Amino acid sequence: MTTASPESATPSGELSHRQILTILIGLMMGMFLAALDQTIVGTAIRTISDDLHGLKLQAWVTTAYLITSTITTPIYGKLGDLYGRKKLFLFAITVFIIGSALCSFASSMYMLAAFRAVQGLGAGGLMTLVLAIIGDLVPPRERARYTGYFMAVFGTSSVLGPVVGGFFAQADSIFAIAGWRWVFLVNVPLGILALFVVNHTLHLEHTRRDARIDWWGAVCLVVGLVPLLTVAEQGREWGWGSGRSVAAYVIGAIGIVAFILVERAMGADALIPLRIFKIRAASVTIVASVIVGMAMFGGIVVLPQYMQIVHGASPMKSGFMMLPMVAGLMIAGIIAGQFSSRTGRIRGLPILGTAIGTVGLVLLWLFVGADTNLALVMTFMFILGFGLGNCMQPLTMIVQNAVPPQEIGVATSAATFFRQTGGTLGVAIFLSILFSTVGDNIGTAFKEESTTAAFRQAASDPAVLANPLNKGVIDALSGTSSSQSALGGVLDDSSVINKMNSVIAHPFKVGFADSMDLVFLCAACVMLVGFLVLLLMPHVELRSQSASQAVREASEEHQRGVKDDFALMGAEVSAGHLLDELPDERSSHEGDAEDDDRRPRT
Numbered sequence: 001m002t003t004a005s006p007e008s009a010t011p012s013g014e015l016s017h018r019q020i021l022t023i024l025i026g027l028m029m030g031m032f033l034a035a036l037d038q039t040i041v042g043t044a045i046r047t048i049s050d051d052l053h054g055l056k057l058q059a060w061v062t063t064a065y066l067i068t069s070t071i072t073t074p075i076y077g078k079l080g081d082l083y084g085r086k087k088l089f090l091f092a093i094t095v096f097i098i099g100s101a102l103c104s105f106a107s108s109m110y111m112l113a114a115f116r117a118v119q120g121l122g123a124g125g126l127m128t129l130v131l132a133i134i135g136d137l138v139p140p141r142e143r144a145r146y147t148g149y150f151m152a153v154f155g156t157s158s159v160l161g162p163v164v165g166g167f168f169a170q171a172d173s174i175f176a177i178a179g180w181r182w183v184f185l186v187n188v189p190l191g192i193l194a195l196f197v198v199n200h201t202l203h204l205e206h207t208r209r210d211a212r213i214d215w216w217g218a219v220c221l222v223v224g225l226v227p228l229l230t231v232a233e234q235g236r237e238w239g240w241g242s243g244r245s246v247a248a249y250v251i252g253a254i255g256i257v258a259f260i261l262v263e264r265a266m267g268a269d270a271l272i273p274l275r276i277f278k279i280r281a282a283s284v285t286i287v288a289s290v291i292v293g294m295a296m297f298g299g300i301v302v303l304p305q306y307m308q309i310v311h312g313a314s315p316m317k318s319g320f321m322m323l324p325m326v327a328g329l330m331i332a333g334i335i336a337g338q339f340s341s342r343t344g345r346i347r348g349l350p351i352l353g354t355a356i357g358t359v360g361l362v363l364l365w366l367f368v369g370a371d372t373n374l375a376l377v378m379t380f381m382f383i384l385g386f387g388l389g390n391c392m393q394p395l396t397m398i399v400q401n402a403v404p405p406q407e408i409g410v411a412t413s414a415a416t417f418f419r420q421t422g423g424t425l426g427v428a429i430f431l432s433i434l435f436s437t438v439g440d441n442i443g444t445a446f447k448e449e450s451t452t453a454a455f456r457q458a459a460s461d462p463a464v465l466a467n468p469l470n471k472g473v474i475d476a477l478s479g480t481s482s483s484q485s486a487l488g489g490v491l492d493d494s495s496v497i498n499k500m501n502s503v504i505a506h507p508f509k510v511g512f513a514d515s516m517d518l519v520f521l522c523a524a525c526v527m528l529v530g531f532l533v534l535l536l537m538p539h540v541e542l543r544s545q546s547a548s549q550a551v552r553e554a555s556e557e558h559q560r561g562v563k564d565d566f567a568l569m570g571a572e573v574s575a576g577h578l579l580d581e582l583p584d585e586r587s588s589h590e591g592d593a594e595d596d597d598r599r600p601r602t
Contacts, residue, residue: 020138024146026198027130028153030093033191034126035154037100037119039161041065042304043319044169044183051180054109061109063233064117067226070420072124075218077413078271080132081406082213086202089129093195096122100187104177119184128416132409133202135400139542142341150393151333155326162304162319217262217271224255225421232428236435272414273407281402282411284537285395286418291530292354292391293422298430299361299523300325302516303381305434310370310509310516312498324378328385329392336390340542346394346401347540353390354531360384361524365517370509395419398540426526430519437518442511449507450477458503469500 041061049058080088099119106112138146164186171179227248231238238244263270277283303325307318332353340346360383368377396415403411449455458464465471497508 020146022201023133023137023203024149026194026201027133028149029190029194029197030089030126031130031150032153032157033093033096033187033194034123035157036161036164036190037123037187039157039319040165040168040183040186043162043165044180047169048112048180048183049109051178052106052109052112057109057113060113060234061116063230064113065120065123066233066420066424067229068117068120069124070229070417070424071218071222071225072121073128073417073420074221074271074410074413076125077128077132077409077411077416078214080129080413081409085129085133085136085409086198088125089133089202090195090198092122092125092129093191093198094122095119096126097188097191097195098122100184100191103184104181128409128413131396131400131416132412135408135412146337151330151389154392155330158322158326159319162322163316166314166316166319212266212269214262214266214269214271217259217266220255220259220262221271222255224252224259226252227255228252229421229424232425235428236432271410272417273410276403276407276411276414279402280536280538281540282399284533285399285402286415288350288354288530288533288537289395289415289419290422291526291533292350292357292388292395293419294426294429295357295361295523295527295530296388296391296426297423298426298526299364299384299520301427301430302434302519306368306377306513306516309497309512311374321374321378322381325381325385325388328382328387329389332386332389333393336394340394340397344542345540346398346542347537349394350391350398351531351534351537353387353394354527354534355387356390357384357387358524358527358531360387361520361527365520365524368513368517368520370506370513372513397542398537401540401542426523430522433522434515434519438511438515441514442508445507445510445514446477449510454503458501464501464504467499467501469496470504473500473504 045058045061049061076088076092096119099115099117099122102115102118103112106115134146165183168174168179168182168186171182173179174182177185231240231245231248231252235245260274263272263274267273268275277286304318304322307313307321313321336349336353340349360380363380363383364377368380396412399411399415400408450459458470459474459477465474497505500508
């Protein structure tokens with residue numbers, strides 16, 4: 001178990017607020033690397049795929065990263081419990097730096113996907129190890145005080161990612177290196193700085209535990225998740241009922257069943273011990289993490305696209321437009337942290353959060369369209385963010401509080417793992433809904449608007465038809481060219497919408513907005529299910545003792561017990577020797593009788 005070094009701990013074994021803040025600096029830098037990478041790459045991926053001539057292959061770049069980072073999450077958690085977290089954290093940062101550097105040298109989309117997989121091997125340990133280390137050092141009740149710092153990291157990365165990614169993507173070259181390559185190169189100096197800070201601020205010691213390493217469990221997890229995550233990302237292109245998809249379902253199912261059997265056989269040494277699911281608070285939290293992850297990532301993924309496609313915002317501008325949701329996340333996180341720190345109560349926070357999140361998604365579904373005022377959209381985004389802010393950290397803290405202190409790493413990684421898995425599935429499912437319905441919605445919008453006077457006037461205006469994009473759409477509507485090719489061009493490169501005449505482009509925006517509304521509705525339904533699941537959560541009282549201190553006290557109690565046993569054994573041995581040395585009472589009496597017989601009688 002990871003514990004604070006004696007020179008840094010207070011007499012009670014707990015760290016002071018100042019010492020925790022010093023450690024947080026290094027931890028947040030590692031978390032910032034992972035959080036920033038998720039947003040900065042997403043903004044620049046279209047430019048990257050255009051430069052590497054692989055627009056249709058861009059999904060593989062995302063899939064490779066998600067697969068390796070998701071699968072390694074529980075592995076890092078288990079190894080951290082066994083061998084200590086600091087060395088693993090430094091290892092994860094190092095692998096992430098190497099993967100980032102390799103990505104900057106990619107010359108094809110397949111090569112970039114392979115290097116992103118290497119990057120994901122490191123990223124899988126960044127988030128889960130940070131949360132586990134904090135769980136070791138800070139009592140659950142006090143841990144809530146530091147929620148605002150983590151929310152600040154997520155908020156900053158959510159804003160900086162699109163801005164920085166857009167800046168690099170728009171630059172032809174920086175220091176004679178293609179601008180998009182700096183999307184990955186920027187991680188190298190940041191990662192080296194994080195290595196230095198973590199190494200000098202995170203002073204931990206570890207008592208190694210003897211246990212078997214669940215290699216077979218890791219192998220079965222890979223066999224189960226790789227095909228399922230792959231088909232989740234590629235199913236739209238392959239066809240959900242195609243041969244490749246069915247093969248992925250079968251292999252994934254076999255892998256998951258094998259994983260469960262292996263984990264059952266490994267018992268306490270399992271990668272994800274099945275006994276965790278017997279703890280009601282932990283099992284409810286894990287199930288809720290999957291559902292909330294689906295709704296959160298699936299709902300959020302379309303918001304930047306709404307800003308860029310419907311409102312014509314640049315990637316950088318759309319990043320700033322996400323600020324209301326980020327503000328909601330941070331404010332809710334801070335309020336929730338203060339509330340749980342002062343009262344020790346946390347059960348109601350994720351229940352309230354999912355309820356508010358459901359309301360926010362329903363409002364986005366009801367009122368957001370192609371012509372909705374941005375101020376109204378941002379208000380709904382704030383409500384959604386406020387709801388999510390009451391879910392993220394509280395769910396992690398509940399599962400950490402529910403398990404024994406020795407397994408806090410496994411519990412943290414399990415919750416993170418299932419949330420990421422749910423998020424991956426949510427993104428895949430909701431994007432599939434978006435792109436499978438947008439074509440019909442655009443067609444419906446054109447049928448409705450083509451009869452209006454404004455559209456007829458634009459369609460007959462020579463100045464408007466001078467733009468090839470406008471003319472291509474009008475020709476497609478009149479039947480003189482393929483409407484499928486015109487629609488396909490928009491779906492391949494939605495930026496052309498903002499280059500068209502506003503009247504002719506409007507049906508495209510309406511079609512996208514209607515499909516996004518359907519995504520918001522589906523995400524709201526999923527979030528509602530999460531709310532109902534969380535109602536099953538039992539009463540949770542946060543511990544006022546950190547995991548490391550609990551382990552130390554348990555160890556000291558065990559040592560005292562051993563000493564008492566030895567003392568008792570010593571007393572019994574000493575008593576035995578004394579009894580052996582005492583003359584036998586019966587023999588003494590028999591000897592006295594013999595002496596009486598020998599005496600002369602008078």
